Amino acid sequence: MTRPIPSLPEQRTVTLQFDDNALLPLLYGEHDRHLARIEQRLGIKLGSRGNRLTLAGASARTEVAEAALRSLWRRLEKGQGVTTADVEAALRMAEGEAENDPRLPLQDVPEIRTRKAAIAPRSPAQAAYIDLLSRQEMVFGVGPAGTGKTYLAVAQGVALLQAGRVDRIVLSRPAVEAGERLGFLPGDMKEKVDPYLRPLYDALHDMLPAEQVARRITSGEIEIAPLAFMRGRTLAHCFAILDEAQNTTAAQMKMFLTRMGEGTRMVITGDPTQVDLPSGQQSGLTEALRILDGVQGIGVARFDERDVVRHPLVAKIVSAYGRADLQAAEQRRETYSGEQQGRRGKKDQDGTGK
Numbered sequence: 001m002t003r004p005i006p007s008l009p010e011q012r013t014v015t016l017q018f019d020d021n022a023l024l025p026l027l028y029g030e031h032d033r034h035l036a037r038i039e040q041r042l043g044i045k046l047g048s049r050g051n052r053l054t055l056a057g058a059s060a061r062t063e064v065a066e067a068a069l070r071s072l073w074r075r076l077e078k079g080q081g082v083t084t085a086d087v088e089a090a091l092r093m094a095e096g097e098a099e100n101d102p103r104l105p106l107q108d109v110p111e112i113r114t115r116k117a118a119i120a121p122r123s124p125a126q127a128a129y130i131d132l133l134s135r136q137e138m139v140f141g142v143g144p145a146g147t148g149k150t151y152l153a154v155a156q157g158v159a160l161l162q163a164g165r166v167d168r169i170v171l172s173r174p175a176v177e178a179g180e181r182l183g184f185l186p187g188d189m190k191e192k193v194d195p196y197l198r199p200l201y202d203a204l205h206d207m208l209p210a211e212q213v214a215r216r217i218t219s220g221e222i223e224i225a226p227l228a229f230m231r232g233r234t235l236a237h238c239f240a241i242l243d244e245a246q247n248t249t250a251a252q253m254k255m256f257l258t259r260m261g262e263g264t265r266m267v268i269t270g271d272p273t274q275v276d277l278p279s280g281q282q283s284g285l286t287e288a289l290r291i292l293d294g295v296q297g298i299g300v301a302r303f304d305e306r307d308v309v310r311h312p313l314v315a316k317i318v319s320a321y322g323r324a325d326l327q328a329a330e331q332r333r334e335t336y337s338g339e340q341q342g343r344r345g346k347k348d349q350d351g352t353g354k
Contacts, residue, residue, distance in 0.1 A: 012059040067094035089122035096124030123307040132299035141269040143303025149269040154203035157239035236261030245270035253284025
């Protein structure tokens with residue numbers, strides 16, 4: 001019997017021409033490393049001659065490469081640089097558009113504009129997240145580390161503060177790891193909890209000059225505090241962020257959500273797969289997502305390993321751990337099922353039926 005020969009993907013060759021030779025080295029990267037990354041990622045061939053760049057390979061892959069290169073060229077024409085991270089981001093966005101990724105907003109890809117920089121999305125999920133941040137009063141950003149959930153939330157808060165649309169930013173995290181050991185750490189209360197809030201400080205310093213961060217913290221325009229400090233307060237006319245929300249209890253999450261006052265926007269970020277609560281205690285984030293599902297005015301942006309914008313290996317690590325968790329869950333289900341069948345068999349042998 002003759003087996004059918006599998007059809008090869010449709011091949012395509014396209015030539016791009018760029019009209020500013022001075023920008024080409026920035027587009028190609030040092031020693032053409034940006035072109036090499038695109039070749040490696042998409043499995044196509046790129047060849048340059050003068051101001052012409054030829055792309056050859058599977059039709060769908062060359063279309064992604066063309067869209068990514070045109071996006072990078074537009075960055076250069078605006079006076080923005082192109083780094084390896086920008087190349088990865090352009091490829092992710094182009095792949096999302098090619099696949100009609102539902103996480104991409106229908107309008108033009110949004111940006112968060114602070115006085116220091118314009119922050120563009122680096123994945124389809126980030127584009128959808130930025131879109132939600134601009135429209136909804138409460139947004140949940142859920143997914144693995146390295147997807148930009150907290151960073152983009154802080155950027156949106158800074159943008160609204162600089163535009164005068166909120167009076168202050170409130171950044172909070174549960175200090176779960178400290179627990180009762182908090183009292184044994186050196187220093188006053190601020191020095192004890194600062195290590196747990198460091199990622200928030202890092203994001204702020206990317207958006208604002210260091211002296212401005214310090215001045216705004218001193219004046220109260222920016223407040224960074226552990227979650228326990230939120231009880232009994234009403235947060236009005238502010239942009240409030242609860243980070244690492246998977247480590248809140250159900251009571252803590254309800255407490256934070258009900259702090260929302262007039263003119264306030266809230267963002268809750270976390271990774272439900274990295275819960276540090278005591279065994280058997282349900283995450284407040286998981287419960288909130290279930291209870292608030294479908295509530296008008298609340299948006300939920302979901303990220304996965306495809307949206308990790310750190311080193312490419314991080315996405316592979318997240319994916320590998322995800323597969324391991326699924327395998328472990330399946331093994332637990334099989335073990336439980338086997339134990340149940342064993343108990344039923346023993347009852348039948350005993351003739352008790354009990």
